[in-house]
Amino acid sequence: MVSRVLVLGGRGRIGRGVVTDLLAHSQAEITITGRTNQAAGDLKDYPTERVQFQTLDLAEQQRVTAAIATHDLVVHCAGPFRYRDASVLKACIEHGTHYIDVSDDRNFTRTALSCRAEAQAAGITAVINTGVFPGISNSMARLGIEQLEVPEEVHLSYAVAGSGGAGEAVMQTTFLTLQHPFKVWLQGQWQEVKPYTGREVVEFPEPFGRTGVYWFDMPESFTLAENFPVQTVTVKFGTVPDLYNHLTWLVANWFPGAVIRHPTAIHLLSQVSRMMTAVSDRFSGTGVAMQAEVKGQKDGKPAHYRATFTHSDAATATGLGAGSIAQFILSGDLNQPGVWTVEQAFPTHLFQQAMQIRQITIQQEWR
Structure with missing residues (x-):
């Protein structure tokens, strides 16, 4: 079965980076969200058979929850996370939908990690801080x-x-x-x-x-x-x-x-x-x-x-960082129920594989 991915904030530069990476490294069907119908024009650069647009405002909790329920994975790119709570993550837990985000805020991280037991009970894998730094x-x-x-x-x-x-x-x-x-x-x-x-x-x-x-x-x-x-x-x-x-x-x-x-x-x-x-x-x-x-x-x-x-582009690098983890959750290679940071959930061999696939070189040396 083809997986369905919901990218919240998919119109932003980081969100576009995630979508581009998912198109290249998965077979998923992708839903991009935006707050206005005008945002649908952003789809012209994507293959229409795999990408669709949905008008969605995160303040409309019921509509957000309904969208989450029809997808297999949510990628939360709608920052700044300083102003976000864990409602999207909690909705994913409620409906058995896997979750990742590109969060970079201390308080948000603490709040998300506090949901670990609930995510484990629901059997979903949730990985936070999945961009470039952190990520x-x-x-x-x-x-x-x-x-x-x-x-x-x-x-x-x-x-x-x-x-x-x-x-x-x-x-x-x-x-x-x-x-x-x-x-x-x-x-x-x-x-x-x-x-x-x-x-x-x-x-x-x-x-x-x-x-x-x-x-x-x-x-x-x-x-x-x-x-x-x-x-x-x-x-x-x-x-x-x-x-x-x-x-x-x-x-x-x-x-x-x-x-x-x-x-x-x-x-x-x-x-x-x-x-x-x-x-x-x-x-x-x-x-x-x-x-x-x-x-x-x-x-x-x-x-x-x-x-x-x-x-050469920080937003693109953030997108491929998140896309790497999304790729392995969708393939089943990364299956660790709970809420985790990248260094907890993402084993080194998968990280190295992801970088190699994307032709990213990590220079290493001993001094």
Whole structure:
């Protein structure tokens, strides 16, 4: 039987990346959702025999639930997840529909993981945080950890060129995130850090080169710490060109909190950022680079593993990260009832197979 996949938020850049990946690597019939009938025009680039459009607003819970009930898998791309609850996941559990999402928010992750027992009882596989970071980055960390006898530290560094394809809503969420300190796992204990501090310069592959990265609140900073026996997990993020890093640092460290929290200020900052990146994207592109370093012991000696990943388009990379997991859920190769993060659910051999199929090279080295 042909599987049916519902892609919520399928009109966005990440959603389109997921749809494109599913068309290439599965036989599924795909339903793309949008809030207006005008969105149906986006289907012209897809084969009509496999892709259809459905007008659907996530606020209309009954209609959303009815749509979920007629599909085998839901791919939730309708962020920002800072503003989402777990209602879509719970509807999937209720109707026995598998679920994945591209979430990247700490609180949403906690809420979703709390539904594990219900998902196990329903027999559905639900994998969250399945984009590029988090997502592919988590699998890169697991790949390194599994090669060490005693893993001790995980260091993840991300860089995005220009906007990375993000829209204004994502930029608004980024500015809101800058105002909230968060806890990270350092030297065997939870410590609080402030966003966009702790600058380090990382040598990414070209065309990124030397790029500044800073503390940034991502769910993998705590899920990796909870899922693996390591003493330190650092997750840092930066942008290219470096000017944007310095501007973001100023907002995070110099602007009064009351100003940044005001909706008008957030809206203005995101609009200005969108206009700036609309210009710089023409020169920098919208790619993504990631580096995963794992330190520990191998053969009784200190060992330092490093893996790097680059892609010319961050949104497309997020789509293929989610599409990889969707592919194996649909094929039955990934069948693990419950709610899991990528590093818990996605075994390394399937991750490596997914990257090979998509002609993505993960550069690995020992230092």
